[in-house]
Amino acid sequence: GENVEQHPSTLSVQEGDSAVIKCTYSDSASNYFPWYKQELGKGPQLIIDIRSNVGEKKDQRIAVTLNKTAKHFSLHITETQPEDSAVYFCAAITHNAGNMLTFGGGTRLMVKP
Amino acid sequence: DADVTQTPRNRITKTGKRIMLECSQTKGHDRMYWYRQDPGLGLRLIYYSFDVKDINKGEISDGYSVSRQAQAKFSLSLESAIPNQTALYFCATSDPGTGNTGELFFGEGSRLTVL
Numbered sequence: 001g002e003n004v005e006q007h008p009s010t011l012s013v014q015e016g017d018s019a020v021i022k023c024t025y026s027d028s029a030s031n032y033f034p035w036y037k038q039e040l041g042k043g044p045q046l047i048i049d050i051r052s053n054v055g056e057k058k059d060q061r062i063a064v065t066l067n068k069t070a071k072h073f074s075l076h077i078t079e080t081q082p083e084d085s086a087v088y089f090c091a092a093i094t095h096n097a098g099n100m101l102t103f104g105g106g107t108r109l110m111v112k113p
Numbered sequence: 114d115a116d117v118t119q120t121p122r123n124r125i126t127k128t129g130k131r132i133m134l135e136c137s138q139t140k141g142h143d144r145m146y147w148y149r150q151d152p153g154l155g156l157r158l159i160y161y162s163f164d165v166k167d168i169n170k171g172e173i174s175d176g177y178s179v180s181r182q183a184q185a186k187f188s189l190s191l192e193s194a195i196p197n198q199t200a201l202y203f204c205a206t207s208d209p210g211t212g213n214t215g216e217l218f219f220g221e222g223s224r225l226t227v228l
Contacts, residue, residue, distance in 0.1 A: 004155075006155070009153060032215075034216070036217075041221065041222075042221055042222075043117070043203055043205070043219025043220050043221050043222055044156070044203070044217070044219050045219070046216045046217070049216075089155055089156060093215075100146075100158050100161065100171065100172075101158075101217065103155035103156040103157070104155050105153045105154055105155045106152075106153070106155050
């Protein structure tokens, strides 16, 4: 089955700096890679996703890149703000194959004012 | 009101007790899931259900059972709780219709402590 590794487990940045979270996956058939954000006391919420036919996707201050050859994908947050502080999860799935999402171990991002 | 509601939000119990965590949703989704969250281990799938008559084991189903009482209700039971079942439990729903990504919509979690 799929295995997703996520690094780092904790990340502290100064407000205004950029943050990068990286994930690797094992199943070359995986074709959909979402990122979820979990705020304190809340359930995870989808913030951005990317399909395997695309190398990069942006949405305002967040972007995700995918390298299918190396089987890794990354979340980039620019101009970080205190409200970006949360736990972020990457995930991978072989869509339309009846498989379930496999999540990475999570990254706790702390943005210092 | 939340679209996916979990009860209880917090529960402390003793080893050997039977515990039920309940989930109800107003999103009208057919698919429902139970996940467990442990520090450093991410979210691991316990059970999932694609409709009322469909129940499937996930990655870590041992020690757990589920019941899909209706489209909107999916409960998780621990028949005899043990300390290593102490965790944060999440219910989620999805609607993988044509063109959808199958986005998961999570409840706010149920924190279970087994002493």
